[in-house]
Amino acid sequence: MEIKKVSIIGLGALGILFAHHLSERMPKGDLRIIADEERIRRYKRDGVYCNGQRCEFNYLNPEDKEDPADLLIFAVKYNGLNKAIQAAKNQVGEQTIILSALNGITSERIIGQTYGMDKILYCVAQGMDAVKEGNRLTYEHMGMLVFGEQEPGVISQRVKRVAQFLESMAVPFEAVTDMNRRMWGKFMLNVGVNQTVAVYENNYGGIQKEGSARETMIAAMREVMVLSEKEGIYLTETDLTYWLNLLDTLNPKGKPSMRQDMEARRFSEVELFSGAVLELGKKYGVATPVNQELYRRIKEIEAQY
CATH class of the missing domain: 1.10.1040.10 (N-(1-d-carboxylethyl)-l-norvaline Dehydrogenase; domain 2)
Incomplete structure (x- = not known):
């Protein structure tokens, strides 16, 4: 099953970086930024900028119901994770694959308690030098996403689906067997x-x-x-x-x-x-x-x- 619809929750440094990159390569309606009404109003009023360019994002309220995401990316801070998990409930369906770009070694387990570990691929975002000041992000090195199954030695069909999508979007990545x-x-x-x-x-x-x-x-x-x-x-x-x-x-x-x-x-x-x-x-x-x-x-x- 090809990945077509992507949802991102969290517009910190990593969220803006990947959302902006994908927004230039995907149909606008297929990339959804999940945020509450107050944040959406602020984003639309003040703008979100990446390397000086205003980002044109498709925002969804957590209560909006559309087709579930094929790929859901958590890019919030750790102290906002539990709230983000609840906000993402309408994005998760039978075939949804979830990546967490959070720091630390616990977010996958926490997300999996709500949505099931069978939907989670383990992931680290590395090599970025992004700096966010207010609503403006600047970076030179995009870095890459490294992901795979928790079970060592396995390149699953889910990993292959995500790899195929990221390759088509020119997102640097590495699919590994030692997550x-x-x-x-x-x-x-x-x-x-x-x-x-x-x-x-x-x-x-x-x-x-x-x-x-x-x-x-x-x-x-x-x-x-x-x-x-x-x-x-x-x-x-x-x-x-x-x-x-x-x-x-x-x-x-x-x-x-x-x-x-x-x-x-x-x-x-x-x-x-x-x-x-x-x-x-x-x-x-x-x-x-x-x-x-x-x-x-x-x-x-x-x-x-």
Whole structure:
């Protein structure tokens, strides 16, 4: 079954990036942006811009009933996930495939509790250097979507359907058979780069060069490597090098989402990063002092809002 109708919920950096790209290649009615009435009014009044171009999106209220989406993409922040799951109810049908572009390693399970794990493909979005300020997004590197089944070694028909669609839309992607490892690798990267750039108040350039910020980032990532062994994932130095090399390709002036949140005085996704590391450390009796300190400093900053 060919993917024709796509729904996206969440117009943060990733939502705008992919929605704008797809809107230039799909019939307008086949790409739906799901948002509440207040957001829709604001989007239409103020506009949404991607690299200076005003986006012309087809907006749907959560209560609007049309044919279910063939592909549903969650691109919200973690603290908006539960609300987004309810808002997407009219988008999910028998054949709907769901991708989550959220950070962390838990969103697929949370979405699956409502819609069934049989509709979920595991996914990570990587390599983007998108920066969102207000209603304007800028980026140089689009990055790519990496996705696959949770079960290792399998390229299913669902994976093939999504791959065929993304290829037809010129969306960079990689369909893989080791999604647990990829998700833990992205988690390791986020734990290091998001938190370090936020605490040091710099940008990608600040951790692409040698110095205390890069040392802190790598130390935080190594704590995730130790925990991955306890979870049976076994991240290695090869994985660490892969993600550091990816990081070095990003625009040095770009900033990860947590730094952007703090600049806007929004509460961050720290519980997804060091918060999750501390919980796993407690579970397995593994010391995580670097993430403990990052967690403390981020909470200290947020307490001043």
